[in-house]
Amino acid sequence: xxxxxxxxxxxxxPFGRGFAAxxxxxxxxxxxxxVLDELKDYGGLRTRLAxxxxxxxxxxxxxxxxxxxxxxxxxxxxxxQEALTQAALPEAEYGSGRYGVVVGTTISSLETSESFFxxxxxxxxxxxxxxxxxxxxxxHSAAANVAHFFGLEGRLLAPAAxxxxxxxxxxxxxxxxxxxxxxxxxxxxxxEFHPLSAATFxxxxxxxxxxxxxxxxxxxxxxxxxxxxxxxxxxxVLVLEDWQSAQDRGAKILAEIIGFATxxxxxxxxxxxxxxxxxxxxxxxxxxxxxxxxxxxxxxxATATEKxxxxxxxxxxxLFGEQIPVSSLKGHLGHTLAASGGLETIATIExxxxxxxxxxxxxxEIDPRCQGPRIFTAIEKQTTSLALKNxxxxxxxxxxxxxRAGQ
Amino acid sequence: xxxxxIISLVNDSLVEEFELESxxxxxxxxxxxxxxxxxxxxxxxxxxxxxxLGIKIRDDExxxxxxxxxxxxxxxxxxxxxxEAVS
Numbered sequence: 164x165x166x167x168x169x170x171x172x173x174x175x176x177p178f179g180r181g182f183a184a185x186x187x188x189x190x191x192x193x194x195x196x197x198v199l200d201e202l203k204d205y206g207g208l209r210t211r212l213a214x215x216x217x218x219x220x221x222x223x224x225x226x227x228x229x230x231x232x233x234x235x236x237x238x239x240x241x242x243x244q245e246a247l248t249q250a251a252l253p254e255a256e257y258g259s260g261r262y263g264v265v266v267g268t269t270i271s272s273l274e275t276s277e278s279f280f281x282x283x284x285x286x287x288x289x290x291x292x293x294x295x296x297x298x299x300x301x302x303h304s305a306a307a308n309v310a311h312f313f314g315l316e317g318r319l320l321a322p323a324a325x326x327x328x329x330x331x332x333x334x335x336x337x338x339x340x341x342x343x344x345x346x347x348x349x350x351x352x353x354x355e356f357h358p359l360s361a362a363t364f365x366x367x368x369x370x371x372x373x374x375x376x377x378x379x380x381x382x383x384x385x386x387x388x389x390x391x392x393x394x395x396x397x398x399x400v401l402v403l404e405d406w407q408s409a410q411d412r413g414a415k416i417l418a419e420i421i422g423f424a425t426x427x428x429x430x431x432x433x434x435x436x437x438x439x440x441x442x443x444x445x446x447x448x449x450x451x452x453x454x455x456x457x458x459x460x461x462x463x464x465a466t467a468t469e470k471x472x473x474x475x476x477x478x479x480x481x482l483f484g485e486q487i488p489v490s491s492l493k494g495h496l497g498h499t500l501a502a503s504g505g506l507e508t509i510a511t512i513e514x515x516x517x518x519x520x521x522x523x524x525x526x527x528e529i530d531p532r533c534q535g536p537r538i539f540t541a542i543e544k545q546t547t548s549l550a551l552k553n554x555x556x557x558x559x560x561x562x563x564x565x566x567r568a569g570q
Numbered sequence: 571x572x573x574x575x576i577i578s579l580v581n582d583s584l585v586e587e588f589e590l591e592s593x594x595x596x597x598x599x600x601x602x603x604x605x606x607x608x609x610x611x612x613x614x615x616x617x618x619x620x621x622x623l624g625i626k627i628r629d630d631e632x633x634x635x636x637x638x639x640x641x642x643x644x645x646x647x648x649x650x651x652x653x654e655a656v657s
Contacts, residue, residue, distance in 0.1 A: 230610075230611075290617070291621060293617055294613050295610075
């Protein structure tokens with residue numbers, strides 16, 4: 164199996180466009196969560212909170228390319244552009260068939276579908292339908308738009324595993340390079356906010372609404388006073404590359420992906436399973452060929468739901484013991500769903516590069532039921548050689564990546 | 571509507587839909603080469619013009635002959651006249 168390097172990272176996040184905006188927001192401990200007034204117009208919805216991407220309209224993308232892009236495709240293309248710029252790969256190779264794309268979304272563009280059907284249901288006519296509808300809503304739209312925009316002509320895959328989508332995308336891309344079928348993969352996840360996402364969590368009593376009047380205090384992973392998820396949006400895209408090729412061309416290797424596992428727990432389509440989480444992390448470590456005691460940091464999925472945070476904390480305690488440093492970034496970013504795997508992996512890699520770990524925002528008093536692993540609450544200076552990244556999803560999907568520090 | 575008003579409405583609709591520069595909207599502009607549209611855009615152009623002008627042109631053979639913006643104008647003006655004559 165070949166080694167797999169990370170040579171590019173790009174972000175569109177609730178902190179704005181670009182990697183730098185993401186990292187400064189996290190390092191400064193800011194909240195990207197805001198009150199979204201229009202949510203009050205939706206009956207049956209208790210939350211008024213969201214973490215939206217500010218100031219990105221994609222108008223710089225030529226119309227001929229943008230016409231097939233929903234907002235989540237625009238996010239993905241802009242994040243991919245930043246990642247590819249950093250990777251500085253030879254553009255002549257983009258069309259070689261050795262460069263592929265794995266980019267997924269939770270669901271196809273709801274904004275686009277809503278807009279079409281709102282008009283369509285007036286008279287059930289298709290006469291006003293435009294060609295862009297399908298290209299914006301096909302399940303592989305974001306991945307296809309990234310491929311077409313940059314001329315990446317290798318494999319194309321659009322995984323969909325809700326909140327584990329981004330993490331799976333990175334993992335599947337890693338496996339394609341490790342096995343030798345592709346040399347470079349542009350991979351990650353993207354998400355556009357729609358009230359339906361918030362309503363879905365709200366329906367299951369898993370969306371935050373007690374902090375509607377104090378948005379910066381909402382989304383409190385592991386905290387005793389947490390009351391659920393705040394939905395966000397964005398895109399996190401990485402360039403993964405055959406390690407030897409990256410080394411030979413003198414590329415800056417930001418990190419190395421050394422292990423991946425994903426599995427499905429079928430006891431419940433909605434309930435998290437601590438045992439399955441632990442099994443998934445153990446499989447990722449085995450895939451990496453490392454023991455639990457050499458992992459220096461875990462970037463948790465921890466979305467601030469009651470059950471999910473407890474299940475993950477218990478799984479972390481069971482596998483790593485009490486000394487493992489753990490944090491979740493969802494107190495800052497909210498839950499960016501399909502984008503979370505990419506965005507949080509990018510942040511984890513940057514923490515490794517800086518030698519400083521970002522704590523969980525809004526964690527004032529840890530829920531006793533989450534106690535066990537060392538869930539720290541202030542920035543910590545630490546050399547991190549190996550990190551583990553978790554993402555878990557409705558549908559019973561569990562996903563873990565093992566990351567080694569770069570050069 | 572006068573012919574000038576129809577041409578203006580056609581141009582405005584196309585400028586908005588395809589984000590074209592008004593300065594490029596001259597009669598001799600080639601749809602593909604000068605305005606940068608392609609076959610998918612032509613499908614959407616039909617939808618846009620049908621909506622803007624309240625006419626049905628999708629199945630019209632004359633569409634295939636269109637090469638320039640001026641051709642579109644003439645095609646639409648002809649279509650409007652036929653529609654009005656029938657009604």
